[in-house]
Amino acid sequence: MTATDSVLSAEPLGQALHFLRLSGTFYCHAELTEPWGVTVPATPDYLWFHIVTAGQGLLEVDGAGVQTLRPGELALVPHGRGHRLRSEPGVAAPNVVELPHEYFGDRYAVLRHGGGDAPGTLVCGGVRFDHPAARELVALLPRLLHLDASRGTEAEWLQATLRLIAAEATTLRPGGETVITRLSDILVVQAIRSWIENDPAAQTGWLGALRDPQIGQAISLIHRHPARPWTLASLAAEVTMSRSAFAARFTQTAGEPVMAYLTRWRMHLARQQLLDGAAVGELAGRLGYHSIAAFSRAFKRVHGTPPSTVRQHTEPAGIPSP
Known part of the structure; x- marks a missing residue:
């Protein structure tokens, strides 16, 4: 390990x-x-x-x-x-x-x-x-x-x-x-x-969800294995909860449905990897999508722009430079 x-x-x-x-x-x-x-x-x-x-x-x-x-x-x-x-x-x-x-x-x-x-x-x-x-x-x-x-x-x-x-x-x-x-x-x-x-503000929301024994475990699984073909049912089974109870508790603690969180997490990873030089084509399979088109639609839905527009990060004008 x-x-x-x-x-x-x-x-x-x-x-x-x-x-x-x-x-x-x-x-x-x-x-x-x-x-x-x-x-x-x-x-x-x-x-x-x-x-x-x-x-x-x-x-x-x-x-x-x-x-x-x-x-x-x-x-x-x-x-x-x-x-x-x-x-x-x-x-x-x-x-x-x-x-x-x-x-x-x-x-x-x-x-x-x-x-x-x-x-x-x-x-x-x-x-x-x-x-x-x-x-x-x-x-x-x-x-x-x-x-x-x-x-x-x-x-x-x-x-x-x-x-x-x-x-x-x-x-x-x-x-x-x-x-x-x-x-x-x-x-x-x-x-x-x-x-x-x-x-006390750190005890609620996403941080509170991480502290929840079962919801935190589900979030951890998403973070560790973003490419797996996760479904509501498969994640609920992993944390030994019924599908309905898991869905309700995840939304209540994390502030969004679990599948929305999964997509957002994948697209945040995708953006960072694109900034690091990864190609759009290789990211689709790496993050659990069967086609570039499906990946591109998800990326645009989360970030508002298609993945092809992402460029290497440049420093904003507010940072002094020599």
Whole structure:
């Protein structure tokens, strides 16, 4: 049994966490002096994180209010929403893309900005989750997720990781950008796991369905074997439920009928594999379709466009580039 097989045989919620692999896109060490402000434009499909290592600031996310950020705190803006960071209310906040950056490699930059008074530093980043299970999970997160290292069950690991990031950010030693980006990735995944464990909102919907012993098992079977010719009856039999009881409970816990979930899951896998360079013809059989036409119809029904239009992913305009 491979390591992946071992994980996939674990409980369904553990599987979802296993697939929280980030595609690091852009990381920034911001050296700021008051008064300062920046706007991060909307970047669909991206999660932004902000870590204060010195000073403090205000994070404004449309629809989620204003959050004060201090050293030892971490904020996630999960859904690619545009947002603003300022030293105090009302300070001008130019588009961060239009400000000059000093690049260290393709994905790491230092931003120096502000009015010249009291200094502060932030470590920020925009990241993606490519696996469909990870995207499903991230879609459930609130508009703004804030963690305080001084309280809660996550205090110890959060404080330790933030101290390491702050130490590296103070003086960029050789390899410092690599250390900061790796630690930031860990913080993001840990923050999501903490939310799952502590927020009542994570006990319902898709995450709640994963926790259900029988519905979670059915979802796990779909994830592990998407090409099998699943039917309502065959899935119900696998989890030892009657067809009617299984259908009703799946819809109630997961929020959609099981066969709709199966199709959507297959098409999310298809989109990712198309972005990775797979041909439309090979995907039809790989995902349980007997013809390219049937596969293409299902893909268009879920994504709104035919699979032939999918292209290799390119970075949105909101991500600075050297």
